[in-house]
Amino acid sequence: NAGVTQTPKFQVLKTGQSMTLQCAQDMNHNSMYWYRQDPGMGLRLIYYSASEGTTDKGEVPNGYNVSRLNKREFSLRLESAAPSQTSVYFCASTLSGGNPNTQYFGPGTRLTVL
Amino acid sequence: SQKIEQNSEALNIQEGKTATLTCNYTNYSPAYLQWYRQDPGRGPVFLLLIRENEKEKRKERLKVTFDTTLKQSLFHITASQPADSATYLCALVGNFNKFYFGSGTKLNVKP
Numbered sequence: 001n002a003g004v005t006q007t008p009k010f011q012v013l014k015t016g017q018s019m020t021l022q023c024a025q026d027m028n029h030n031s032m033y034w035y036r037q038d039p040g041m042g043l044r045l046i047y048y049s050a051s052e053g054t055t056d057k058g059e060v061p062n063g064y065n066v067s068r069l070n071k072r073e074f075s076l077r078l079e080s081a082a083p084s085q086t087s088v089y090f091c092a093s094t095l096s097g098g099n100p101n102t103q104y105f106g107p108g109t110r111l112t113v114l
Numbered sequence: 115s116q117k118i119e120q121n122s123e124a125l126n127i128q129e130g131k132t133a134t135l136t137c138n139y140t141n142y143s144p145a146y147l148q149w150y151r152q153d154p155g156r157g158p159v160f161l162l163l164i165r166e167n168e169k170e171k172r173k174e175r176l177k178v179t180f181d182t183t184l185k186q187s188l189f190h191i192t193a194s195q196p197a198d199s200a201t202y203l204c205a206l207v208g209n210f211n212k213f214y215f216g217s218g219t220k221l222n223v224k225p
Contacts, residue, residue, distance in 0.1 A: 004157075031211050040122060042203070042217030043158070050210055058212070090157050096211045100146050100165070103205070103213055105157030 001026050004106035006091050012112045013081045021076040021109050023091030031094040032074035033058075033103070034066060036087040043090065049074055050096065081113045117141060120204060120216035127194055128224055135189040135219045137204035144206040147180055147187050152201045152218065161202075162189075194223045
């Protein structure tokens with residue numbers, strides 16, 4: 001099992017450019033999440049998908065859109081990148097329901113917006 | 115909204131000593147609390163969880179306590195080693211499987 005994979009690992013954008021961060025998991029998990037991590041701010045939830053076909057806003061959704069393409073894949077799109085979106089982005093997944101759930105994280109995407 | 119606080123200052127300790135990290139939370143009564151480890155350039159990795167009806171949980175050199183009255187969890191690493199150096203995050207799980215993470219405490223274990 002590859003677990004949670006993310007592409008790309010690094011990206012540099014100019015202000016106003018758009019891009020999509022890709023995430024996939026092969027653990028048959030129901031729920032998937034996108035976080036950003038900034039120094040001193042910890043992990044902040046951008047969007048999440050509790051199950052295939054549903055998406056909901058997290059703490060910091062402005063400037064982002066998501067697509068839960070199928071059970072495996074959950075993408076994050078920046079339509080018009082801004083320097084404030086410079087951050088490290090993590091995708092995570094969880095097998096929801098029943099027992100306490102834990103999160104499995106991808107390796108992250110380091111994004112710089114100039 | 116939920117608020118989770120961890121000491122933002124790095125914790126520096128000598129190898130062999132016990133490291134103790136603190137996680138405080140407000141505005142919530144979680145059914146359980148989790149601890150994760152994060153190494154530089156990597157995603158967090160789950161370590162332990164403790165339920166609200168458990169006072170203490172152990173896994174090898176790790177020990178977690180959970181005081182729902184104080185709204186606090188303590189994370190202990192006994193006989194610490196330089197390989198334990200990392201950032202440790204605590205997390206609560208809210209409604210609809212939403213996770214709330216603290217900002218983490220960086221642990222430096224010196225040989």
